Amino acid sequence: MAETTAPRPRRVALFITCLVDFLFPRVGEATLEVLHHFGVEVDFPEAQTCCGQPAFNAGHRPQARTAALHFLAVFEDAEVVVAPSASCVAMVVEHYAPLFDDHPPTAQRFAALAAKTFELSQFLTEVLGVESIPGRWDGSVAWHHSCHGLRGLGIAEGPQTLLRSIEGLELRPLPGAEVCCGFGGLFSVKFPRLSTDMLQEKIDAFEASGAECLSATDGSCLMHIGGGLERQGSAKTAQHWVEILASAIAQVPPRQDLTRQDRPRLESD
Amino acid sequence: MTARGRLLSFVGDVDTTTQQAAEGRLLEVHPSPWVASRPAAGEDLAERFRRELEALGGEWLDTAELGIEAVLAPWLRSLAEGLGRPLRVVVDPQLLTASSPVFDVLKSVAAGVLAVLPAVVPGTCGDGVPGTCATTAELAAADLGISLVDLAIAETGTLVERPRPGRPRALSLLPPHHLAVLPRCRLVAGLEDLFDHIDALEGDSEADDAFGAYFTWISGPSRTADIEKVLTVGVHGPGRLTVLWLDDALPAS
């Protein structure tokens, strides 16, 4: 495998997102590992809370504005903001500035924030120019496009290219990969049966793909699809793509240009 | 303000000068993007038209090699044979002039093949306009309507018909089979070119520019997919559309 050219290390502020913080902390740790591997230093501003998407999607704009202003206070000074979730990044990038269109100076600050906020795969492939991932991961993966990733942020090939570059990993086509899994946050609570029906289509396609693992950029889709698989007693899994990246990278001997101190440490260390 | 009148005042609250200025701005040219489906310069338009027409389920009768007589006469005869009786035809009066090659063919095959309808006989229409006005009932009873096309679009295989004194609008609509006579000089390349041509045409009257009272674009036979999305032709309009291609001269109109 070709040696990855070391990009210029940078410093990013990590926006962990509620779901990863609360339910999928290992995705957060994997994010750290991958960023560290590519020589990126990570800050974790502990004052961060939620991006406000649940309130915004439910139509509660004043409350979403509160969340947005808090986010701005926490992240405005960062060089770059990175999050392992397309949906939360889309909230920041697409919806924050228009929420303040009654106050252009604030809207401008949000536009500047949007310009430096990236979903992890965007940051890796578009900012750092990462083209491949070292190490290996044995298994087959079906790629599910998160709606906010694909249509909100235009993330299509980036994460798949990185997955495909991993030795031992077979990327299998998932029919209807671009179709929504039916989660939609509040939607799945308001219309659970409709949501389940959409979920079933996704699961059927995944089962038919023959892949062992379904992967995506978003914890929310993965929670939904993974929850559906578990409810049906399927042996297959849904896993965040960065966890796959981190497992592959974990096979690589430590890099010489980083001190031991810079290496991430896991709970299991 | 009451609900009634709200729309009227929304529309009507402008003086003429303001209205004209505003309209002027609206008519500013905004070049629309070039679209690859428009025929390229040098593309054989007849070939393109034919391809598009056939893709739509239309038929192409080419007179370039054999001439009109040799193509049209046997075609009409075979239609009549298929029906087992003379063909009831209604013909565009523009094709019924002494100099029209189509008229000659119709006369030559008439006996036993064409039923004599008022419409095949030149005469005058309602207001003394020269032409042959078939009534709606006659059109509804006809087997074939023959019209001279005003313009055609190669890009989409589309025929364009403008209203003409003495030519019923329903001529290309009521009979189950429409034969459209298309001379080469009336074929334009793409949709945008068609608008250029229409602008260059003369208006029908003082009140009308060339956009006129009415025109219709015909792209293939009448079709529907309203039952289970299955394509079916000939639902209300003609189920068959044939284009008679005249490669050279335009029949006098």
Add this chain to the structure above:
Amino acid sequence: MDINTRDFPARARQALGDGALRRALATSNKSFRHSRDQAVAEIPEWQALRTYGQQAKKRAVDALPTALNAFRDRFTARGGQVHFAEDAADACARVRAILERHGARRIVKSKSMVTEEVRLNQDLENHGYEVIESDLGEYIVQLAEEAPSHILAPAIHKSRQDIAELLHRHLGTAPDADIPTMTRAARVALRQRFLDADVGISGGNFAVAETGTLVIVENEGNARLTTTLPKVHIALVGIEKVLPRRRDLAPLLRLLCRSATGQQLGSYISFIGGPRRSGESDGPEEVHVILLDGGRLDLWHDPKGREALHCIRCGACLNVCPVYERIGGHAYGWVYPGPIGSVITPRFVGLGEAKDLAHASSLCGRCDEVCPVKIPLHKLLLENRAQSVEQGHVDAGAGLVVGGFARLVGSPKLWRWALALARPLYRLLRRTPVTRWGALGAWQAGRTLPSLEGPSFRQRWRRRHARGGGR
């Protein structure tokens, strides 16, 4: 069409369980999508064309008063008549006034969503007129005494067997007739109605102000018949259909036809500029265009909603919508289904009357992607949700939760505590047996909640720091 938007959740649930409906919708949506995708793939410049379409419609709608004024002047100069109707009742009354003046009794119609919107058929029938729909799909739903379920393919919810039985009862065709046979029978039955009709009523796709021309796109020929044979033609058109420049027709027709049915152009496109001219032996002697407000002006005056008026009713957003595909058009409870329906219906019938519609979307954004005039449908759905909340259409419980959220989200300390407190509650929730609590039960019936993977990320980060770990 009656307004049944309040029952949306129940209607949606019922539709979801209707196997025949589901099969019909799956087939038709797939076929629509396939045709559209192919037609779009033929144009490499599609995105540029969409941008042009978006701008053309924006220019048109932004200049609505000017454009309407110009259309009225030009169309009138051509001998046509233009009316402005405020609402459904006004529109119906204006139609009836014309019918009365001509002593008309028999009316033939070609497809028009605006006439559905104002419930014209019911109104005319209540006043003793005989109204017959002539679009094959509309004719089928009229015979079945139903409403259209798709803006392009009104009878798409019915299988061929359903339709064969229906036509067997009404036209005497064989109970298992095939599609061409049924189509022929409908042609014959309707042909006489066209010949007998006193007045033809249609919709319209564009009203070109520059030339005073009404443009109607169709495939069957019934709109041509409707606007050619009867002595009087009345078109009902939404005010947003007015288009200032004739040259914008070329790009917009490309966008419309390819997005709607995957055709380059509809089989017939009629350009109508007033009544027949002297020397013509057919064509209507009077042509009326009734331009309807019906809620559109309010939408126009709302800068955050106005884009919804750019819609050219191609139906593409319905065909890609995973929600529409599962419940069909009737569940939406009014004329316009699918994403565009969820955007405009609440604006026309009232946000309170149709408050569930904006939520009938996972916000997946596939509709935005196909819309030929780039209407940001999912943003407009979000706007409806927000305006609905502003107008107070909110459950008390939701209000409390959101109020609490706002308190927490701005305070890192409270946020941390809340998350810590949430952990035991979450565990409890996870262990709650399936279907114990209403919505949550239904949620859990389809999927389990994930188990907690040990301490939260925050805690892990802190521990790492405490040990002098990396940053």
